[in-house]
Amino acid sequence: MSNSDSRPIAVFDSGLGGLTVVRALMRRLAGESIVYFGDTARLPYGTKSPRTVLQFARQCLRFLMRFDPKLLVVACNTVSATALGDLAGEFTVPVIGVLEPGAAAAVAAARQQHAAGPCTVGLIATEATITSQAYPQAISRLDPAIHVLGRACPLLVPMIEEGRLPTNAVVQAVLQEYLEPFIKLRAPSLILGCTHYPIFSEAIARVLGPQTHLVDSADETALVVKQRLATMHAFGPVPSEEPLTCYVTDQGQRFENLAAHFLGRPIRQPVWVAPELLESAT
Missing domain, CATH: 3.40.50.1860 (Rossmann fold)
Structure with a gap:
């Protein structure tokens, strides 16, 4: 059995706050590639109904499944609190909340x-x-x-x-x-x-x-992810030169400064994904 897995970790949040979880993951798991999705066009989730939160989260996680991740991290407390139980049974990889x-x-x-x-x-x-x-x-x-x-x-x-x-x-x-x-x-x-x-x-x-x-x-979640990867024998084989790729549904003028503040380091420009694309795929 192989003890490594080069597939990425996929992380999702309603905005950019989940980059604090990405920061903790990068600190604890230097060999991992990470795909991040921030639903910045439709935030905040915290004032929306549980039904809408589940619908939006399902759309975002399905988008991330295109990258064949080895696990999904829901880096959003609102989704973790209201929808994680429903989402965990819908995907073929582990779904970890915060x-x-x-x-x-x-x-x-x-x-x-x-x-x-x-x-x-x-x-x-x-x-x-x-x-x-x-x-x-x-x-x-x-x-x-x-x-x-x-x-x-x-x-x-x-x-x-x-x-x-x-x-x-x-x-x-x-x-x-x-x-x-x-x-x-x-x-x-x-x-x-x-x-x-x-x-x-x-x-x-x-x-x-x-x-x-x-x-x-954030750091506690990164520790749980590390423990899960250990049981899966799925650690990344080598540190990635480009460990993070970001996707967002709206790219505001403050993205670079704000995202770098969350992440604690400079960040590349994200890829824009139209919310209509997510909605049409459901």
């Missing part, structure tokens, strides 16, 4: 401060993720004594996609309002329940203080 790894990391962080007994962790996410109750359910399965206080933060994704910096006065005012319940709670951990939010992680940490550990599911 929610379960994030929940596990939040439990571990909480128990470092509170070894036993009831405690509460915080969660900021999109409206759809909060409404789904997927994080509280996942955490309860791991540790029934840990409760989740969640708050929807619908303004954060649009501000991030607009390219607003964490130092922007509007951003700081919005963060102060959204995070107020967690300041009062003095939560041991706060889940950044959207892959866009790590862009504001330093600003969030300043508002909350050192007692709150921020949980970014």
Whole structure:
């Protein structure tokens, strides 16, 4: 049996936030080629109905299957929370979300401060993720004594996609309002329940203080992917000269700067895919 597999890892998000997951994958898995799809024309997903989220996600993952990936990574908390169960059974390769790894990391962080007994962790996410109750359910399965206080933060994704910096006065005012319940709670951990939010992680940490550990599911997801590839004997054989190819449904003027900010390195121009092409293929 071969212990290598040159097929790419396919990663999907509603926008560019999933590039934080790509960044973690590239850090942990240097030998892998990655195909990324950002549905930038139809974001944000967090304010859409579960039916629409499932429809859009299915279209995007079917597009990625054209590249014969060895696994699919859903780098979107909204899709992971509302549609992953349906999607996982529709494809012939593993489908890995970001929610379960994030929940596990939040439990571990909480128990470092509170070894036993009831405690509460915080969660900021999109409206759809909060409404789904997927994080509280996942955490309860791991540790029934840990409760989740969640708050929807619908303004954060649009501000991030607009390219607003964490130092922007509007951003700081919005963060102060959204995070107020967690300041009062003095939560041991706060889940950044959207892959866009790590862009504001330093600003969030300043508002909350050192007692709150921020949980970014990107690195935890990359670890799960690495473990799955090990069980599949499917690691990439050699580092790729061009490890990342990006596809998007809308290419705004800020793409290069914003994508490089998410990825932590310069990025090549993406390939544009018309949303109508995705819709006609379903």
